[in-house]
Amino acid sequence: MNKFYLFGALALMFLGCKEKKSESETVLVPTYYSEPYRPQFHFSPEANWMNDPNGLVYHDGVYHLFYQYYPEDTVWGPMHWGHAVSTDLIHWEHKPIALFPDEHGLIFSGSAVVDKHNTSGFATNGETPLVAIFTYHNMDGEKDGRTDFQTQGIAYSLDNGEAWTKYEGNSVIGNEGIKDFRDPKVFWHEASQKWILTLVAGDHAQFYTSPNLKHWTLTGEFGKEYGAHGGVWECPDLFPLQVDGENESEWVLIISINPGAPNGGSGTQYFLGNFDGKTFTTDQKEPKWVDYGTDDYAGVTYNNVPNDDRIFIGWMSNWDYARDTPTEKWRSSMTVPRKLALKKIGSDYFLTSFPIDGIDDLASSDLSKAWKINPKETTSRTIAGLDQSMIQLKTTSKDFSITFQNAQGETLVLTMDAKNNQFSVDRRKSGKVNFQKEFGNKIHIAPTEMLEGETFDMKILLDRSSVEIFINGGLLTMTEQIFPNEPFNTLTVENRDSQSSLTIDSVKKMESVW
Numbered sequence: 001m002n003k004f005y006l007f008g009a010l011a012l013m014f015l016g017c018k019e020k021k022s023e024s025e026t027v028l029v030p031t032y033y034s035e036p037y038r039p040q041f042h043f044s045p046e047a048n049w050m051n052d053p054n055g056l057v058y059h060d061g062v063y064h065l066f067y068q069y070y071p072e073d074t075v076w077g078p079m080h081w082g083h084a085v086s087t088d089l090i091h092w093e094h095k096p097i098a099l100f101p102d103e104h105g106l107i108f109s110g111s112a113v114v115d116k117h118n119t120s121g122f123a124t125n126g127e128t129p130l131v132a133i134f135t136y137h138n139m140d141g142e143k144d145g146r147t148d149f150q151t152q153g154i155a156y157s158l159d160n161g162e163a164w165t166k167y168e169g170n171s172v173i174g175n176e177g178i179k180d181f182r183d184p185k186v187f188w189h190e191a192s193q194k195w196i197l198t199l200v201a202g203d204h205a206q207f208y209t210s211p212n213l214k215h216w217t218l219t220g221e222f223g224k225e226y227g228a229h230g231g232v233w234e235c236p237d238l239f240p241l242q243v244d245g246e247n248e249s250e251w252v253l254i255i256s257i258n259p260g261a262p263n264g265g266s267g268t269q270y271f272l273g274n275f276d277g278k279t280f281t282t283d284q285k286e287p288k289w290v291d292y293g294t295d296d297y298a299g300v301t302y303n304n305v306p307n308d309d310r311i312f313i314g315w316m317s318n319w320d321y322a323r324d325t326p327t328e329k330w331r332s333s334m335t336v337p338r339k340l341a342l343k344k345i346g347s348d349y350f351l352t353s354f355p356i357d358g359i360d361d362l363a364s365s366d367l368s369k370a371w372k373i374n375p376k377e378t379t380s381r382t383i384a385g386l387d388q389s390m391i392q393l394k395t396t397s398k399d400f401s402i403t404f405q406n407a408q409g410e411t412l413v414l415t416m417d418a419k420n421n422q423f424s425v426d427r428r429k430s431g432k433v434n435f436q437k438e439f440g441n442k443i444h445i446a447p448t449e450m451l452e453g454e455t456f457d458m459k460i461l462l463d464r465s466s467v468e469i470f471i472n473g474g475l476l477t478m479t480e481q482i483f484p485n486e487p488f489n490t491l492t493v494e495n496r497d498s499q500s501s502l503t504i505d506s507v508k509k510m511e512s513v514w
């Protein structure tokens with residue numbers, strides 16, 4: 001390569017240019033989305049800081065993904081709404097920033113709706129308004145030690161999400177002195193023919209109704225004595241969901257909490273109960289968790305998806321160390337989109353979350369043939385490309401470990417110990433872990449009691465800097481970031497059960513979506 005090509009290649013690397021081929025005979029190495037740890041089949045911003053998914057809405061064949069974004073640095077800063085669109089929730093096109101801070105404050109988390117009947121009156125020429133509902137965070141108010149610096153605002157788009165205009169009457173919900181007062185999630189409630197807004201107010205959720213998205217009335221509160229309260233409540237979501245195989249449905253209230261998650265830091269709990277158009281009620285006192293891993297936070301679901309499918313996306317990080325993870329150009333990615341469902345187990349109900357079908361379409365060629373591990377047997381295989389793969393297995397073994405390893409001896413260990421009712425993820429020796437003390441200090445544990453029956457099936461999605469584990473159709477889910485110093489290329493299965501064998505059905509390469 002002469003020095004001009006070298007210069008060109010370096011320039012492309014620097015710019016993160018999409019160009020994958022050169023006109024000349026010299027083939028340039030693809031550089032777009034190929035930095036160390038860059039997720040290959042997860043959404044991440046081209047550059048700089050991202051946190052919560054916002055404004056998840058489907059409209060006219062397009063899934064919109066807005067997100068908490070700071071365009072000037074790889075750490076959290078004055079929040080904007082970044083924007084991307086997709087027709088399949090898998091391949092994304094980056095769009096210009098949708099919402100910028102203004103005189104009312106920074107743009108914190110919120111939601112978006114399709115105002116089909118133009119209840120807002122924003123459309124004047126027959127357009128269908130998309131309306132974003134978000135929290136204004138007023139920095140001056142916060143600095144002055146006030147408690148009313150978070151209010152709710154709205155903005156609208158009359159061109160399918162391209163251009164956004166803030167409502168001149170903002171804020172639409174003022175603050176009477178609640179310090180943490182944010183993250184409005186809105187949906188249209190057919191039964192009462194009203195918009196319903198759920199937000200969080202420190203240690204509880206509040207429900208508001210509106211005929212037009214502009215004037216809101218507080219109708220109910222929930223949560224002071226329910227669920228986990230190790231930290232502040234954030235990012236609520238509220239929706240009905242049909243119970244699998246039953247002719248009944250439950251209302252699901254999702255509440256993120258930081259700190260206070262089962263394995264430390266940020267996590268997302270849910271409640272199952274009833275919503276009467278005004279407030280949510282339940283007899284569920286104890287929290288249930290959407291994900292037992294440490295890296296699935298602030299997740300909410302899409303509005304307006306055909307067939308009432310509930311598609312959930314979470315931010316794949318944790319406030320304990322989100323600012324410190326060892327990536328350079330950008331920081332953080334989203335979980336794969338997951339379809340939520342409800343399962344009845346005995347007399348109890350659980351939320352399941354499982355990758356949408358399109359994820360399987362990315363699993364192209366086999367990286368390894370199926371193999372069977374007998375009782376009391378340990379086998380290893382070296383598998384090139386393992387670091388970007390989907391692994392599926394099923395077994396009646398109650399005691400086994402799956403270890404991902406690289407040439408440096410770094411390991412990620414998943415252990416099923418169903419005899420002692422637990423599944424765990426050990427990333428303590430998975431590579432870079434010392435960038436923050438909470439990241440690699442302990443094994444992360446999940447209970448397995450809800451996994452009824454004798455068989456376990458497992459789907460594992462491994463990307464360059466994450467692992468997502470779905471057990472028994474997503475009855476138990478764990479999501480974790482990892483930063484190995486070189487790619488994992490060895491899979492070891494230790495089957496400690498003395499009765500049952502275990503079969504790795506497939507190890508498939510996941511195609512890059514970038």
Ligand code: FRU
Pocket residue numbers: 051052068079108109135182183234235298
């Ligand atoms: C959750 C959160 C939200 C807030 C946003 C700010 O991660 O703290 O409650 O709106 O992030 O970026």
